Amino acid sequence: MKKITLTPGKFKGLKRLSDDTGRFRMLAIDQRGSLRRMLGKATNRKPEEITYEELATAKRLVIEYLSPYFSATLTDPQYGLPEGIKFLDRDAGLLLAAERSGTNPAGKDGKEKTTELLKGWSVEKIKRAGADAVKLLLYYRPDGSPEVKEFQENIVRKVGEEAKRLDLPFVLEPMSYPFKEDEPEKDSPEFAKKKPEIVLKTVEEFSKEEYGVDILKLEFPVDLKYVEDFSFGAFDKKEREAVFTMDDAYDFCEEISNRSRVPWVILSAGVDIEEFLINVEIASESGASGFLAGRAVWKEFTKFFPDESKMSLWLKTSGVENYFRLVEASDKALPYFEHPLFESYANIEIENGGENWYVEYEDFKGEKGEGKKEKEEY
Numbered sequence: 001m002k003k004i005t006l007t008p009g010k011f012k013g014l015k016r017l018s019d020d021t022g023r024f025r026m027l028a029i030d031q032r033g034s035l036r037r038m039l040g041k042a043t044n045r046k047p048e049e050i051t052y053e054e055l056a057t058a059k060r061l062v063i064e065y066l067s068p069y070f071s072a073t074l075t076d077p078q079y080g081l082p083e084g085i086k087f088l089d090r091d092a093g094l095l096l097a098a099e100r101s102g103t104n105p106a107g108k109d110g111k112e113k114t115t116e117l118l119k120g121w122s123v124e125k126i127k128r129a130g131a132d133a134v135k136l137l138l139y140y141r142p143d144g145s146p147e148v149k150e151f152q153e154n155i156v157r158k159v160g161e162e163a164k165r166l167d168l169p170f171v172l173e174p175m176s177y178p179f180k181e182d183e184p185e186k187d188s189p190e191f192a193k194k195k196p197e198i199v200l201k202t203v204e205e206f207s208k209e210e211y212g213v214d215i216l217k218l219e220f221p222v223d224l225k226y227v228e229d230f231s232f233g234a235f236d237k238k239e240r241e242a243v244f245t246m247d248d249a250y251d252f253c254e255e256i257s258n259r260s261r262v263p264w265v266i267l268s269a270g271v272d273i274e275e276f277l278i279n280v281e282i283a284s285e286s287g288a289s290g291f292l293a294g295r296a297v298w299k300e301f302t303k304f305f306p307d308e309s310k311m312s313l314w315l316k317t318s319g320v321e322n323y324f325r326l327v328e329a330s331d332k333a334l335p336y337f338e339h340p341l342f343e344s345y346a347n348i349e350i351e352n353g354g355e356n357w358y359v360e361y362e363d364f365k366g367e368k369g370e371g372k373k374e375k376e377e378y
Contacts, residue, residue, distance in 0.1 A: 024336065027293060055079045058311070073092050133169040165362075173217040192222075226242060253287070254286045266290075
């Protein structure tokens with residue numbers, strides 16, 4: 001009979017992030033730069049002119065009105081946590097981001113991207129702040145230059161090791177991007193054709209146990225705007241070249257499930273809700289364990305900024321409606337404990353369980369028995 005062991009913290013964290021059915025129906029409001037741009041656009045201001053209070057208030061409203069519905073909420077420590085935690089639903093799981101907003105230029109021509117962990121912040125602080133999981137956004141190309149790949153992979157290892165030491169689930173969010181000469185931009189047929197293989201090879205890499213990832217938060221492998229059923233401009237009235245079929249979309253999602261050693265969820269990547277609903281439905285029918293949805297759920301409320309009453313009203317109505325539509329679209333999502341890693345909830349046991357488990361349970365320093373916490377900041 002199959003038996004899988006999890007540490008108490010990892011096991012409890014997975015339960016906190018999921019709903020009663022074992023599916024991840026999570027909300028993301030960790031955006032910083034993109035949210036600044038949206039609020040700036042609504043008021044004809046430059047992004048840098050949006051104040052701390054304005055950005056924090058927008059995040060607080062999303063947390064206040066939507067976190068009671070979602071199984072967990074992802075936010076950031078700079079603007080989302082200090083103002084929003086008072087309004088986080090008492091039953092909602094909490095994920096906190098580890099990275100600084102934005103990326104650094106890298107590679108020979110400076111067109112590649114590297115991640116920077118937020119200074120003065122650490123996985124230990126994330127745990128101390130009461131989070132149920134740590135999340136890391138990572139721009140990554142498996143076909144990138146060796147030095148950039150190594151840099152990015154080492155960051156994942158570092159966070160994974162800390163998450164393991166502190167017994168906290170680790171959610172990794174790898175994102176693709178164009179940088180080669182034959183990739184004019186992200187929204188192009190050239191990049192769209194490459195994206196499925198980029199996503200699949202990324203899944204293959206970070207599924208390795210050495211990274212310590214517990215959940216993969218993934219892009220939809222096929223840009224639906226380049227699928228023949230929608231390429232006529234179904235989502236944004238812009239006609240594009242059809243390079244995929246709907247069968248391709250299902251096939252690539254199923255291949256993600258074949259290659260991913262851990263449960264995976266789909267992210268919204270800023271697409272509109274109508275497109276994301278189709279992404280969620282296809283991914284859920286192909287082995288995903290749910291979603292971690294951001295702008296697709298709430299971005300329209302920014303159009304009413306700075307009118308807080310109208311922003312709140314939009315979230316309480318249209319925002320909540322988006323949640324229920326996503327739940328319906330993810331009805332066939334695979335409960336995390338039915339992922340091939342576990343196969344069944346009954347197969348999961350606590351690592352070193354038994355009368356003396358607490359003796360074997362490692363302290364914050366990775367040593368058995370009593371010990372002092374090791375302070376470390378990135």
